[in-house]
Amino acid sequence: MPFFGFKGGVHPDYNKSLTMEKPVETLPVKPGDKYYLPLSQHIGAPAKPVVSKNQQVKTGELIAEAGGFISACLHSPVNGKVVSISHVVHPMAGRMEGIVIEADETNDEFVPISDEGTFQQIVQRAGITGMGGATFPTHVKLSPPKEVDSLLINGAECEPYLTCDHRMMLEETMKIIKGAVLIKEKLRIKNLIIAIEKNKPDAIKLFRKYEKEYGFELVPLYVKYPQGGEKQLIKACLNRVVPEGKLPVEVGVIVHNVGTAAAVYEAYTERKPLYERIVTVTGAVVNPKNLRVRVGTPILTLVEACGGFVGIPKKMVMGGPMMGMAVTSVETPVMKGTSGIVVYREEDMPNLTKYPCIRCGRCVDACPMLLVPSIMDRFVKKEMYEALEEHHVLNCIECGCCSYVCPSRRTLVGGFKTSKRHIMQMIKERGAKNA
Amino acid sequence: MPDRKFLVTFSPHDRNPETTDKVMLTVIIAMLPIIANSVWYYGFYAIKGYVLTSLFCIGFELLFNKISGRPCSLKDNSALLTGLLLAMNMPAAAPWWIMLVGSFVAIIISKQVYGGLGQNPFNPALVARIFLLIAWPVEMTAWIQPTPIIRGFLFDTVSSATPLGTMKSDLLAKGHVVTANLASYTDQLIGNVSGCMGGDGAIFVLIGGLFMMNRKVISWHIPVSFIGSLFLFTGIVWAVNPARTVDPFMHIISGGVMLAAFFMATDYVTSPVIKRAQIVFGIGCGLITGIIRIYGSYPEGTGFAILIMNAFVPLLDKYMRPLSFGEVKK
Ligand code: SF4
Ligand code: SF4
Numbered sequence: 001m002p003f004f005g006f007k008g009g010v011h012p013d014y015n016k017s018l019t020m021e022k023p024v025e026t027l028p029v030k031p032g033d034k035y036y037l038p039l040s041q042h043i044g045a046p047a048k049p050v051v052s053k054n055q056q057v058k059t060g061e062l063i064a065e066a067g068g069f070i071s072a073c074l075h076s077p078v079n080g081k082v083v084s085i086s087h088v089v090h091p092m093a094g095r096m097e098g099i100v101i102e103a104d105e106t107n108d109e110f111v112p113i114s115d116e117g118t119f120q121q122i123v124q125r126a127g128i129t130g131m132g133g134a135t136f137p138t139h140v141k142l143s144p145p146k147e148v149d150s151l152l153i154n155g156a157e158c159e160p161y162l163t164c165d166h167r168m169m170l171e172e173t174m175k176i177i178k179g180a181v182l183i184k185e186k187l188r189i190k191n192l193i194i195a196i197e198k199n200k201p202d203a204i205k206l207f208r209k210y211e212k213e214y215g216f217e218l219v220p221l222y223v224k225y226p227q228g229g230e231k232q233l234i235k236a237c238l239n240r241v242v243p244e245g246k247l248p249v250e251v252g253v254i255v256h257n258v259g260t261a262a263a264v265y266e267a268y269t270e271r272k273p274l275y276e277r278i279v280t281v282t283g284a285v286v287n288p289k290n291l292r293v294r295v296g297t298p299i300l301t302l303v304e305a306c307g308g309f310v311g312i313p314k315k316m317v318m319g320g321p322m323m324g325m326a327v328t329s330v331e332t333p334v335m336k337g338t339s340g341i342v343v344y345r346e347e348d349m350p351n352l353t354k355y356p357c358i359r360c361g362r363c364v365d366a367c368p369m370l371l372v373p374s375i376m377d378r379f380v381k382k383e384m385y386e387a388l389e390e391h392h393v394l395n396c397i398e399c400g401c402c403s404y405v406c407p408s409r410r411t412l413v414g415g416f417k418t419s420k421r422h423i424m425q426m427i428k429e430r431g432a433k434n435a
Numbered sequence: 436m437p438d439r440k441f442l443v444t445f446s447p448h449d450r451n452p453e454t455t456d457k458v459m460l461t462v463i464i465a466m467l468p469i470i471a472n473s474v475w476y477y478g479f480y481a482i483k484g485y486v487l488t489s490l491f492c493i494g495f496e497l498l499f500n501k502i503s504g505r506p507c508s509l510k511d512n513s514a515l516l517t518g519l520l521l522a523m524n525m526p527a528a529a530p531w532w533i534m535l536v537g538s539f540v541a542i543i544i545s546k547q548v549y550g551g552l553g554q555n556p557f558n559p560a561l562v563a564r565i566f567l568l569i570a571w572p573v574e575m576t577a578w579i580q581p582t583p584i585i586r587g588f589l590f591d592t593v594s595s596a597t598p599l600g601t602m603k604s605d606l607l608a609k610g611h612v613v614t615a616n617l618a619s620y621t622d623q624l625i626g627n628v629s630g631c632m633g634g635d636g637a638i639f640v641l642i643g644g645l646f647m648m649n650r651k652v653i654s655w656h657i658p659v660s661f662i663g664s665l666f667l668f669t670g671i672v673w674a675v676n677p678a679r680t681v682d683p684f685m686h687i688i689s690g691g692v693m694l695a696a697f698f699m700a701t702d703y704v705t706s707p708v709i710k711r712a713q714i715v716f717g718i719g720c721g722l723i724t725g726i727i728r729i730y731g732s733y734p735e736g737t738g739f740a741i742l743i744m745n746a747f748v749p750l751l752d753k754y755m756r757p758l759s760f761g762e763v764k765k
Binding site: 006010012013160231235241242243244245246313314315316317319321322323324325326327328329342344349350351352353355356357358359360361362363364365368369370371372374375391392395398400403404405406407408409411413414417 | 441442443444445446447448449450451452453454455456457458511513550551552553554703704705706707708709710713752756757758759760761762763
């Protein structure tokens, strides 16, 4: 059992016990409910609508097609009617182009996708994006430009609070394994590794049973955030270092989340498009749960299914506490990459009293990318983008470890995220000038 | 549905419970054994010293906040910390006005004018100490004999030399160290020797230092490289010529080396943020201390050593930056 580890990282409070033991419940579709589907659920170009207002649609029916290679198709999550094609709430962009569908009948059937074409085409047709949060369109990852010898299935789930992957590993073990094996065979990959953090011993035990039979290698991972970061995972399992600015393919690896593997299986063998997923709803809700919900369901519906808020909600995070997005509205819909909803009350929030940087170096020790956040932060404040680039800010994976440990509560990652955008722009302009 | 009632901030949404004021408080708690030890030996003098420097430092911090119109910065606990450190770096019998001037130099000149907490390149307490030492050498070396408090509050200011001072004067006068004139290891370890209020009593400093390490407030890098390099350097000189200096063990337990290595060189603001740079920083402190002690005319050297190394911190942090993950060396 190889284990190579990585430097840095943090040990936040995991708080997973709230939902760890709770089997996934399916959130029923109620006639009259509205589903909000932003056209951009993924990294890359937004999808293009192929339905019109007032059109009747069925579950699984294509409603928007991929707007390019790096894009993903979108399917109706319910049987119902398209009530509008305009702006919907989006967790990142505020509001953006989207389709709203009103459900009219409850039905568990779906319109299967056609099984013509290559494996990649089928996956693309199913609209699968990474289910772990980064939402990269999956068929792109399945079309590696280089030879790949290892497929890594990411079952780390290192974000605190979230247990949707954990539950899936327990309840849909075979789908994950078969999906992984399918990818391995279709892409003729030699090694298949399934990596799971050691704080999920039940899942590890379960997968162990199938290790020989399905020919994969199970790697239990040391519990540390961000163990599930692609680059960290590759280092931990294979001791390979992805060069800066490059993708895992560069070192012959592709990484898929467990949920993605299961979705690929469903798409290929059951011809099911991606229109639902498991979401952990936790924090200040009456009864935290793991819910199987249709994409497009507003957060409020999820919270209500968990018995409502406890106390006065102050902040709502889509995703986990380390990398998730704070959303402004309870109307924000679940997207393909939404792994959790964490609700905070005032009293659950950390003390955010700001102090000047005391140069304690905690952020430096915590950075898994071996950057120097405290010094970079000074450049952020002074808008010294050249210096930031020299300090490799583009290599920042936005994991948040630096901000997490900072006793002075500097908004380190926030600054890096914003600066990265500036620098990308700068590089683009530089390229344009030189061209 | 009411929108926009939710707080939006950048991720992460969870934080480590450690905050800057708590970190500073932990350092202050770690100082308690040292403070207790100096009160034990210097009684009223020590109490007066700690109280005055603390009050003066807090006062100057407040005053500067007022004048510059900035919010009160006392709650970060750093002014109190500087005050206590300053007292530890003074003779117990130092007059009150020396403490006032020292606090002014520490808080105003070497911290606030640079922009306050986190901005100063040099350790404030040390700048103050060195300034006072140069300006008022007599008052700053008026050592008194330590007397355990159980014998009552004594007010006699019997002047006596520090062990390292004795060593230096013997060396200068006689050309070699007179071991018989030195304090015993035990006295040195428990602080029963003349010197700065908090500089001796290596054991008590060590207790505080280990406490800070245990609480992950400081790491081993600076103390170990500092003490280790001083030990090695003085050890080599001593092994070659034992008449030239005291043995290396004596070096590391005397003259406030422990205090310097655990409490002053580790000052976050004025030491490197990168671990391997901290090691170089510590080694620099140790070597410069050794060189001053053995080849200089001043007996101690830790203060100068740290201030000199403080100046190199930006360079160390810049040139010892580790390659970032996956970075290709050019
Ligand atoms: S953790 Fe915060 S206070 Fe410490 S060095 Fe980094 S930015 Fe500065
Ligand atoms: S957010 Fe970026 S800078 Fe901060 S710890 Fe993660 S990789 Fe390092």
